[in-house]
Amino acid sequence: MDKIAEVVESSTSQFTAQCYELHQAPPLGSLVKAGAGAVAVYAVVSQVITASVEPGRRAIARGKDEVDETAVYRENPQLLKLLRTDFTALVVGHRQETKLHHYLPPQPARLHSFVYVCEAQELQEFSQRFDCLSLLLAAQPAGLGDELIAAFLRQAAQAHQDHHKFLVAAGKELAVLLNGQTSRLNAILRRMKE
């Protein structure tokens, strides 16, 4: 398993990690893991930002005379050092020794922990239970949670042998959580299966 990023800001409910490679953030809704020792914090990628390394200094347009995007980077190799890609992930569980817990860890992920993208087997193990859905539903800003859930479940379904059965079970869990919010439930269900 290769590390892809490093935690640069951490709190109990979420952390931000900076990617080692520009534009190489994991997809929205991916399950990532911070730390690989005795305690690992699991989180779902909720936001990806690529911006200037220096806060307050915005990137400027450079491609007026270039044929395509790759030429911009080729002509300005310093860009790879001046720009960074960060992503924020919402904490949804943790592993202590070998035991997997679907609730927030006692301590947030440590700064400079390495971040890994969970592989199919780990994703399948984590998504046996749907406890994380209620945490994701509460994500801010409004509407983000719905997108996250749909993206997370789409990816998790791929890790399960019977995609359809997994999605139906998840849908039923959502139907219970979103009792009384039929239109919101419908919107998520439609996005889940696409």
Added chain:
Amino acid sequence: MSLELDQESKRLGVVISGSLSKGIEVKLDSSASVEDMAVGRYVTIEGERRRFFGMITDIGLGVADPQITINPPDFSDPFIAEVMSGIAIYGSLSVMPLLTLSGDETSLLQGPQPVKTVPAHFSVVRTASQRDVELVFGQEGRERFFIGTPLDMETKVCLNLPVFVKRSNGIFGKAGTGKTFLTRLLLIGMLQSASAVNLIFDMHNEYGWAGTSESGHSVKGLKQLFPSKMALFTLDEESAKRRKVSADFVVRIGYDEIEPEDIEILRQTLNLTEASVQAVFELARQFGEESWIEKTIALQPGEASDLLDRLHIHEGTYRNLRRGLQKLQRLSFLVPRTSEKAVQKILSCLDQGTNVVLEFGSYRNDDAAHVLVANLLSRRIYEQYQRRTERALGEGSQSPRPLVITIEEAHKLLNPEVSKQTIFGTIAREMRKYNVTLLIVDQRPSGIDQEVMSQLGTKITCLLDNERDIDSVLAGVSGHNELRSVLAKLETKQQFLIFGHAVPMPAVLRTRDYGSTESYRELGLSGPAELKKKAEQDIEKLWGN
């Protein structure tokens, strides 16, 4: 086999609410389709300490959030439909718990017990397995007669015959719903087990010899099936001959056998006034009980007015009575004197354990004949039974063999106006004291005196759709409302609801097959070819050696 096991233990849902009096509400799992359910089916409920056995009495649809009914989700999408079912929308069952099947010592010894509590919240509900049904209704045997199968099973549901004949019973249902078939089956059961002897007033000539099924084909009557155990009596020899029925005895009733009480019961049928009935008693006293009818009709005008003055009978009353008696005279089975009394003949048959069917022949629609004959014969027979039972009590000897009298169109004999006077009212009320009980067959149970209805031990009812009839049959039964919905949803043919003493719990059943060669064989009866062969063997045995 594995499929069968799966079906047997199919989980339906969980208990969500309810009470003992109103029944239990069950939320169906999404895997159980509401369309596969049916009222009248059996379910078991796995409580914490005991198992409950119940019947589905109603089926409904529920939603977790009323909003969904206003903005329904896109159910054309199979995924959304699958997710929603069982969670946001669900099917529900109303189940009436009827028995408990706990595993403790008492219930192992005494079998299923009446239910006195309800299962805990979220107890799992499953379809009842064949074994459960067998445990509840017992296995077919000499005393247990197989009458039908549950709607979706092949398990044999049995009736406890000795318990059945101990009390009067009723078979009800609209015309053409299978009352006659059921009655025939029950009579066969009683005949085979010899749990009672039967006297059948066969109003429509359906039991003794061949009857017809709804589809038009002919089915065998009791005399054909049990030639040695049945005696066929008829009121109308001509009709019997036309139908090629060989009757064992032609019933004739002498005027001397008709008592004033018999006329009293015929008041409505003969259109007599109250005063005419009083006059009957006066005239009977005057002429003697043996010949009053003949003498009354034969009165000459001059002679009549003197007598009527003396007895204080009004001229109009006499005319009314005379008209009534003349109507009776038209019944050809009534004769001035008979050499052989039908009552004695019937009694001697019954004493030998031979069952008697009395066919009415062409008097099938004659109310006067029906009421007069049934009542007159039954009263004499009942009196004999009463005497014998009392003697048996006094001497400590064996009481007479239980007698079951089957009457059709029972509302004519047991309506509230005459039930106090007819012998049938007395038999129904006094029940088994004298070993005589009734099997009432009727299509308008609401026409029968409630007092009589309340005394019936076991009630069997095919489809009824008149409110008053349904109320009348179900009056006083626990779970009245639930059974009501079951009763009104019965199919028009071959389905019936049975409840009362002879079964441990109410049951909706499909009537056992009757009429096919196979069904006769299952009933342990021989076909004509086999009978002939047996007869030949008997002859050979008799003469051969």
